[in-house]
Amino acid sequence: xxxxxxxxxxxxxxMFVIMLFAQVSSAQTWDxxxxxxxxxxxxxxxxxxxxxxxxxxxxxxxxxxxxxxxIMNEDETKLMARVIGIPAVxxxxxxxxxxxxxxRKTPGPDALQSWFYPGTLNGVEFPAPPAAAAExxxxxxxxxxAPEPVVEAPPAIAEVQPEPAPAPEAAPEPAPAPQxxxxxEPPQVAxxxxxxxxxxxxxxxxLPLMALIGxxxxxxxxLFRK
Amino acid sequence: MRWIRRTLLLIGFVALxxxxxxxxxxxxxxxxxxxxLGEEGEKQRKLPDxxxxxxxxxxxxxxxxxxxxxxxxxxRRAIGHIPGTAFPGETGNAAIAAHxxxxxxxxxxxxxxxxxxxxxxxxxxxxxxxxxxxxxxxDMGVLKPGxxxxxxxxxxxxxxxxxxxxxxxxxxxxxx
Numbered sequence: 001x002x003x004x005x006x007x008x009x010x011x012x013x014x015m016f017v018i019m020l021f022a023q024v025s026s027a028q029t030w031d032x033x034x035x036x037x038x039x040x041x042x043x044x045x046x047x048x049x050x051x052x053x054x055x056x057x058x059x060x061x062x063x064x065x066x067x068x069x070x071i072m073n074e075d076e077t078k079l080m081a082r083v084i085g086i087p088a089v090x091x092x093x094x095x096x097x098x099x100x101x102x103x104r105k106t107p108g109p110d111a112l113q114s115w116f117y118p119g120t121l122n123g124v125e126f127p128a129p130p131a132a133a134a135e136x137x138x139x140x141x142x143x144x145x146a147p148e149p150v151v152e153a154p155p156a157i158a159e160v161q162p163e164p165a166p167a168p169e170a171a172p173e174p175a176p177a178p179q180x181x182x183x184x185e186p187p188q189v190a191x192x193x194x195x196x197x198x199x200x201x202x203x204x205x206x207l208p209l210m211a212l213i214g215x216x217x218x219x220x221x222x223l224f225r226k
Numbered sequence: 227m228r229w230i231r232r233t234l235l236l237i238g239f240v241a242l243x244x245x246x247x248x249x250x251x252x253x254x255x256x257x258x259x260x261x262x263l264g265e266e267g268e269k270q271r272k273l274p275d276x277x278x279x280x281x282x283x284x285x286x287x288x289x290x291x292x293x294x295x296x297x298x299x300x301x302r303r304a305i306g307h308i309p310g311t312a313f314p315g316e317t318g319n320a321a322i323a324a325h326x327x328x329x330x331x332x333x334x335x336x337x338x339x340x341x342x343x344x345x346x347x348x349x350x351x352x353x354x355x356x357x358x359x360x361x362x363x364x365d366m367g368v369l370k371p372g373x374x375x376x377x378x379x380x381x382x383x384x385x386x387x388x389x390x391x392x393x394x395x396x397x398x399x400x401x402x
Binding site for chain 1: 234
């Protein structure tokens, strides 16, 4: 009986030690951590310019403000920038991370405009830096390519032989439209999103089964005593 | 014969200890999060890492804390927020799941029009149940994000079933 008590005590201690180390999952999606790769320099509010490379974006661990974004280096060992954004909303959610950049007319690092995490309509917008805002104000809208006119087929006309008319004068050729300046390509961002779960979570607990096994075992052991 | 009896006794003791330990661990974790969130009337404090908030459904007497993730360790102690879905209070579909034999056992009695209150560190959000449905485990359409503030509760179905259940019980609610 003494050995049995020792065995039971050991099993109980082992179980408590195992349960002690059972941790709740990390808050990887609570902070909306996203790994991005940018292929050209980019800038953040506060005149922070980051070189091309791989970075980790995440929300600052703040319960009161969910619009403070931290940009870490690839190894998450160095904080590259911490910027304060404002709430942004989009109409259609997407299953991938979306980073928008301000349009630029002159060469230079593209300024980050907004960040949306996969599956959410709410994101973080970064107000335009003064330089980018000034450039936006100088963009010549007239130079932007106009939409092509829709050419409609002429309505069918009954067969009527018209009298031969004098040859019309050749219409002057329209002046070629001014070619807009090529816009700099936005930086390409490699996305590393959390894969969608293949199925709904397993919500069947093991406790009823364990309780059943326990009670059945105790009942059976009582039968063996008789 | 004696060793068989002792083995059975050991198995029974270990199994029931596991059940008791799970229940105690869950209660302690819930208590810790409740204290962090702050009781009514107190100033709200910062939630620990991984905690989302509290869900209350008066109709079925449910009041439990929500944590991030739906792994085994999380669902053992709390209701889990499915990663990638919106957070309660945000626009979109906030999906949470829990075991049918612990936190969500009472969901079988929920019905259209019932109120669901979710308290986070951003405030209290009241949802109203719009519908319930039973789907297959691979029916991911229930997680589809929408343009309104929606809440989706997920648990196993049938409710009285031992082992992995073949269906999922879904509750759709929208902010009132």
